[in-house]
């Protein structure tokens with residue numbers, strides 16, 4: 001008897017700083033399933049969760065894919081294949097590697113979608129995730145602490161209203177840990193031919209390419225773009241001097257600002273959550289030790305300290321130009337010290353800045369104070385005036401209204417680049 005079974009598979013937390021990559025593991029699993037004639041209905045999904053999650057593996061990405069199956073035997077075959085691969089390839093020795101695998105049959109419910117949004121806005125516990133999975137009838141598999149089930153459930157459940165694609169090229173295992181051998185010129189050429197439909201290929205400072213990771217993982221490079229076609233085209237332009245084992249295209253929530261909550265007043269903002277805040281600068285930026293730039297803003301309900309940290313490099317120069325009363329929209333998140341880490345901002349209104357000076361005399365000379373409350377006196381012609389009121393001299397502002405963002409290298413996976421905001 002033929003059945004019609006929709007099987008969702010979610011996997012997370014199999015990698016560590018020392019190696020592996022859950023995208024690669026997913027790719028291997030899908031390849032193996034294809035050998036059995038079992039093919040996913042769509043691109044696998046790479047889902048980024050709350051950027052402040054404490055125990056996250058490198059990028060905090062969870063994976064999922066969907067299969068249409070026709071028998072219980074196939075369901076069993078798939079589950080066995082997935083679990084065997086997770087067991088053989090996960091970096092179990094990594095302290096923070098706690099893989100989780102989740103299977104779910106049927107349609108995604110609104111309750112599941114809400115869970116997924118919550119996993120991006122908040123930080124869930126393993127217990128909470130486990131309870132949720134059981135409630136909605138998922139089959140979960142925890143390895144070690146099994147923290148990965150938190151993201152695996154979210155990766156299955158999330159609804160993508162906005163999305164991007166990433167083409168990941170993988171290295172031959174014998175090359176893991178060695179310097180990546182790419183023709184750098186070909187990356188510039190790829191960028192010339194596909195930007196802005198692909199983005200974050202070249203660092204904003206323009207000096208180096210940004211598609212290669214800097215870890216010993218299986219990824220040779222990743223190209224991010226708006227459609228599967230454009231990332232594949234870009235992948236075909238990039239020239240590699242080392243053999244590419246294979247590549248895989250993922251549907252993702254990267255670069256969609258999905259982590260950003262809107263319309264939350266400052267007084268209600270929580271640590272380790274991300275927001276869009278329309279506000280005014282209340283304290284001019286100043287540098288602190290370590291190269292970080294701090295300033296304060298208010299939205300009328302509360303004041304919050306904001307930071308452009310050292311890794312945001314040239315972005316700090318822009319932030320330093322902000323002044324009291326500038327109206328801005330900030331995008332970013334509150335860390336666990338209640339400091340708002342800025343990812344980008346829109347300057348809505350540049351507030352005029354002035355300094356107070358003594359008035360000019362009729363003769364053209366700047367007057368001097370004639371003593372407290374005694375007005376001013378001209379040092380040249382002796383002319384006196386009785387008013388003690390100083391005059392405003394407006395200062396030039398070296399910044400214009402518009403959007404400003406951190407450089408590519410400092411960008412969070414979920415953060416929408418300005419080039420996508422204009423589309």
Ligand SMILES: [Zn+2]
Nearest residue numbers: 361363378381
């Ligand atoms: Zn004078």
